[in-house]
Amino acid sequence: MISVKSLGAEESAMPQYEYLCSSCDKKFSSILTLADHDQGKVKCPKCGSTKVEQQWAAFFATTSKS
Ligand SMILES: [Zn+2]
Secondary structure: OOOOOOOOOOOOOOOOOOOEOOOOOOOOEEOOOOOHHHHHOOOOOOOOOOOEEEEEEOOOOOOOOO
């Protein structure tokens, strides 16, 4: 039986989220697992604030198909 359920997920596209820090207005993007995202483990890389606003515009599913 072939069961391809890799926990590494190296080859699958990772969701990239974009955030805007409401403390310092820094915009940044973060690649998170859904679990991390759900737990709100997102901090501004500039000021460390967790008051970040998610921007929904950026969701990249990268494919290497040409
Ligand atoms: Zn900030």
